Amino acid sequence: MSEYVLEMNGVSKSFPGVKALDHVQLKLRAGKVHALMGENGAGKSTLMKCMFGIYKMDEGEIRMDGQPVTITDPMDALTKGIAMVHQELQPIPARTVGENIFLGRYPMKKALGFIPIVDHKKMYDDTAELLKKVRMTFDPKQKVGELSVSQMQSVEIAKAVSANCRVLILDEPTSSLTSNEVEALFRIIEDLKAEDVAIVYISHKMDEILRIADEVTIMRDGKYIGTWEASELTTDKIITQMVGREMHNLYPKRENVPGDVVFEVKDFTSINPRSFRHVNFQLRKGEILGVGGLVGAQRTELMEGLFGIRSHTTGEILYKGKPLKIDRPKDAIDQGVAMLTEDRRGSGIMAVLSVADNISISSLNQYLDYGFVINGRKVENLVQDNVKKMNIRTPSSKTLIKSLSGGNQQKVLVGRWLANNPDVLILDEPTRGIDVGAKYEIYCIIADLAKEGKSIIMISSEMSELIGMSDRIMVMCDGRVTGFVNGSEATQENIMALATQFE
Amino acid sequence: MDNSKQNTGAKILAVIKGNPIALLLVVAAVVVGCLKDNFFSWANFSNLMSNTAVRFLIALGVSGCLITKGTDLSAGRQVGFAAVVAGILCQKGDYGSKLWKWAPEMNIGLVLIIVLLIGLCWGLINGFIVTKLHVPPFIATLGTQTIVYGISLVISDAQPIGGFQKIYTSLINGRLGSTKSFHLPYLLFVALIFGFLFWFIYNKTRHGKYMYAIGGNDVAAEVSGVNTTFTLIRIYATAGLMYALAGYLLAAKSGGASASMGQGYELEAIAGCTIGGVSTTGGIGTVPGVLVGVLVFELLKIILQFLGVNPYYNYVVQGLVIVLAVALDIRKYIAKK
Ligand SMILES: Nc1ncnc2c1ncn2[C@@H]1O[C@H](COP(=O)(O)OP(=O)(O)OP(=O)(O)O)[C@@H](O)[C@H]1O
Numbered sequence: 071m072s073e074y075v076l077e078m079n080g081v082s083k084s085f086p087g088v089k090a091l092d093h094v095q096l097k098l099r100a101g102k103v104h105a106l107m108g109e110n111g112a113g114k115s116t117l118m119k120c121m122f123g124i125y126k127m128d129e130g131e132i133r134m135d136g137q138p139v140t141i142t143d144p145m146d147a148l149t150k151g152i153a154m155v156h157q158e159l160q161p162i163p164a165r166t167v168g169e170n171i172f173l174g175r176y177p178m179k180k181a182l183g184f185i186p187i188v189d190h191k192k193m194y195d196d197t198a199e200l201l202k203k204v205r206m207t208f209d210p211k212q213k214v215g216e217l218s219v220s221q222m223q224s225v226e227i228a229k230a231v232s233a234n235c236r237v238l239i240l241d242e243p244t245s246s247l248t249s250n251e252v253e254a255l256f257r258i259i260e261d262l263k264a265e266d267v268a269i270v271y272i273s274h275k276m277d278e279i280l281r282i283a284d285e286v287t288i289m290r291d292g293k294y295i296g297t298w299e300a301s302e303l304t305t306d307k308i309i310t311q312m313v314g315r316e317m318h319n320l321y322p323k324r325e326n327v328p329g330d331v332v333f334e335v336k337d338f339t340s341i342n343p344r345s346f347r348h349v350n351f352q353l354r355k356g357e358i359l360g361v362g363g364l365v366g367a368q369r370t371e372l373m374e375g376l377f378g379i380r381s382h383t384t385g386e387i388l389y390k391g392k393p394l395k396i397d398r399p400k401d402a403i404d405q406g407v408a409m410l411t412e413d414r415r416g417s418g419i420m421a422v423l424s425v426a427d428n429i430s431i432s433s434l435n436q437y438l439d440y441g442f443v444i445n446g447r448k449v450e451n452l453v454q455d456n457v458k459k460m461n462i463r464t465p466s467s468k469t470l471i472k473s474l475s476g477g478n479q480q481k482v483l484v485g486r487w488l489a490n491n492p493d494v495l496i497l498d499e500p501t502r503g504i505d506v507g508a509k510y511e512i513y514c515i516i517a518d519l520a521k522e523g524k525s526i527i528m529i530s531s532e533m534s535e536l537i538g539m540s541d542r543i544m545v546m547c548d549g550r551v552t553g554f555v556n557g558s559e560a561t562q563e564n565i566m567a568l569a570t571q572f573e
Numbered sequence: 574m575d576n577s578k579q580n581t582g583a584k585i586l587a588v589i590k591g592n593p594i595a596l597l598l599v600v601a602a603v604v605v606g607c608l609k610d611n612f613f614s615w616a617n618f619s620n621l622m623s624n625t626a627v628r629f630l631i632a633l634g635v636s637g638c639l640i641t642k643g644t645d646l647s648a649g650r651q652v653g654f655a656a657v658v659a660g661i662l663c664q665k666g667d668y669g670s671k672l673w674k675w676a677p678e679m680n681i682g683l684v685l686i687i688v689l690l691i692g693l694c695w696g697l698i699n700g701f702i703v704t705k706l707h708v709p710p711f712i713a714t715l716g717t718q719t720i721v722y723g724i725s726l727v728i729s730d731a732q733p734i735g736g737f738q739k740i741y742t743s744l745i746n747g748r749l750g751s752t753k754s755f756h757l758p759y760l761l762f763v764a765l766i767f768g769f770l771f772w773f774i775y776n777k778t779r780h781g782k783y784m785y786a787i788g789g790n791d792v793a794a795e796v797s798g799v800n801t802t803f804t805l806i807r808i809y810a811t812a813g814l815m816y817a818l819a820g821y822l823l824a825a826k827s828g829g830a831s832a833s834m835g836q837g838y839e840l841e842a843i844a845g846c847t848i849g850g851v852s853t854t855g856g857i858g859t860v861p862g863v864l865v866g867v868l869v870f871e872l873l874k875i876i877l878q879f880l881g882v883n884p885y886y887n888y889v890v891q892g893l894v895i896v897l898a899v900a901l902d903i904r905k906y907i908a909k910k
């Protein structure tokens with residue numbers, strides 16, 4: 071028996087214009103959590119997709135229990151005991167939770183003794199079991215499309231767990247979970263460790279890595295940097311290895327001075343009775359207002375309501391004292407409000423279009439000659455500015471956005487909104503899936519915008535980010551605003567207290 | 574030097590890989606040309622060009638619908654409708670079986686404007702049904718297809734229409750250059766002008782970018798402030814204009830019109846677009862691609878005709894080419910993994 075359940079040696083993989091992996095290795099032990107770390111575009115997801123049979127590697131080998139294996143496709147990977155939760159979720163929205171989990175391997179039974187049909191009862195019973203295992207309480211028969219992003223993620227995890235795997239790949243599983251759910255996930259991971267499953271854990275969150283990882287492999291620019299025992303590492307060491315230089319601060323010094331109230335929301339209520347209701351708040355010029363709460367607190371729904379994506383019944387929005395009429399996002403954008411949405415795949419990127427098209431789409435008016443001809447050079451300048459400012463890794467501005475790494479896609483979307491030069495910028499989980507270096511860059515951008523007098527609303531599920539970046543934090547619970555905390559007085563405890571103030 | 578040669582070689586290879594069907598057909602055409610004498614004649618060439626020209630206009634119209642993940646099944650019937658209206662209005666004043674005896678002989682330029690306005694209306698109706706009534710394009714245009722056909726039958730009394738003014742047919746069938754040897758049909762220029770116009774719209778204008786954005790991800794486009802409703806209505810309306818233009822030209826080209834004209838053209842146009850790389854999943858498609866697709870289809874027809882294939886088999890071959898072309902095209906995306 072080999073010491074490793076699975077090892078990958080000398081793996082290389084190129085895409086047109088990029089060498090995504092350059093002789094990378096990864097060795098997994100049974101019952102251990104192996105963290106895989108690196109900046110956006112370092113090649114983590116690509117390596118995992120090679121292991122899971124989604125990509126064919128150009129070079130290198132995979133061994134399981136010391137024996138060389140070839141993995142042809144995901145189905146093959148699953149039968150060999152490898153399961154993966156993808157960074158980009160891919161559920162089928164119109165089908166139920168149960169159907170999504172058992173897709174492709176529905177439990178069958180025989181009707182009249184010989185006609186094979188799907189055993190729905192067993193499927194939903196098993197689903198209920200699995201959901202209990204991942205500590206989720208929703209109905210197995212609910213349509214996946216009705217779930218929130220984090221709930222969908224739990225479904226994906228349940229799906230992977232149900233495959234009885236020996237190797238489980240979690241690619242940024244917590245990027246849209248709140249702390250409670252992260253705890254639940256960690257308990258599941260502990261359970262799986264006890265069952266001798268080897269777990270690959272990809273995340274940009276240092277505290278998580280240091281808590282649950284046993285070993286850490288770090289990659290940079292598609293190259294293998296090294297593997298360490300987690301106990302030998304500190305956040306600083308990891309960051310230095312990842313970035314290739316030292317980083318001192320996680321948050322920039324903010325110099326913005328909140329001024330007069332510019333944006334005011336009064337008695338804002340959703341048409342959905344279970345969603346946000348009677349929300350009142352004010353936003354000052356040059357202020358960063360953090361929005362905290364548990365998953366299900368309706369923070370995203372509220373912001374989407376303000377931005378015209380969702381409908382409201384009562385309430386008004388005042389901008390500089392004048393009522394804003396927002397029926398659809400275009401109205402909001404025309405009046406200087408912009409919003410980076412939470413669901414990158416669903417409402418963010420246009421996958422088959424280029425980076426240039428994606429970044430310029432909401433600000434095209436600025437690049438017109440004679441009022442109607444798009445000036446390619448101006449668009450190119452916009453792309454290059456952003457590439458430089460946020461260190462976006464893309465072979466060119468014509469590259470399709472879908473071939474960028476998750477974090478780099480996010481940076482492109484941030485760029486899209488900045489190009490609009492909005493007065494009020496709503497950011498829903500702006501640093502989701504972004505590496506430490508780039509996070510810092512995005513924080514700097516937020517801080518700069520605030521200093522310039524822009525008003526910013528930032529939803530975040532990362533406590534430290536909320537506390538580190540906000541002038542004020544609005545906390546929501548179950549559709550209501552339960553209170554405000556000043557940034558300087560904010561602590562994990564007082565935010566949690568408000569976030570759990572159920573009626 | 575050597576290096577650049579290699580590059581050109583690689584580029585050519587890429588083009589071949591990218592369009593195997595087109596290449597295959599060009600090869601087939603050369604072979605047929607060697608076998609049959611008058612294949613490589615100006616008459617045949619100009620015939621191919623004017624056929625392609627009309628189909629290309631229709632395909633351009635439908636391409637916008639396809640790129641935005643929609644479709645337009647009413648294209649063919651709209652062409653027929655325009656042909657019928659143009660035919661009726663362009664009949665000679667003294668023609669014995671003139672359909673509308675009470676109407677005076679009309680200026681053909683005025684007729685063009687009327688026909689275009691009607692096409693615009695049909696397009697607006699499609700756009701309205703798709704965006705405001707939220708009926709999926711497939712169903713919406715299936716409905717209008719039938720409605721348009723019905724009205725065509727009513728106004729043409731289900732009769733063939735002939736006896737056009739001389740100027741109408743001679744102008745549109747006109748050609749540049751001597752008739753026997755070298756000449757280029759006017760229709761070719763019409764097609765080129767519109768091809769360029771659409772290329773410009775698709776690549777250089779906000780409307781074009783919005784169109785691709787809607788096709789790429791309609792939710793994201795809406796959230797980014799794209800007026801998706803207006804953009805879609807504009808796309809369907811433009812399509813209506815193109816069909817009307819095609820119908821107007823087609824009636825003159827054939828020297829007669831009837832309600833059944835244009836039947837099945839929507840499928841040919843969609844097939845042409847798809848062969849030319851317009852993706853049915855949205856967001857992808859170029860004007861040169863559409864041109865290649867349509868050309869391939871027309872070339873195929875002419876080759877079959879020259880080979881003297883039983884016309885019924887034409888359908889079989891054309892169907893096979895559609896499936897094969899798209900299957901090969903899709904391979905490009907699969908191979909990337
Ligand atoms: N299908 C593809 N086509 C072309 N390039 C690709 C493709 N997939 C990934 N790449 C490129 O490979 C590199 C590695 O990407 P990968 O997704 O593995 O990064 P990552 O480490 O997972 O980053 P992140 O933390 O942002 O998710 C990137 O430069 C990316 O642009």
Ligand SMILES: [Mg+2]
Binds near residue numbers: 157
């Ligand atoms: Mg990744």
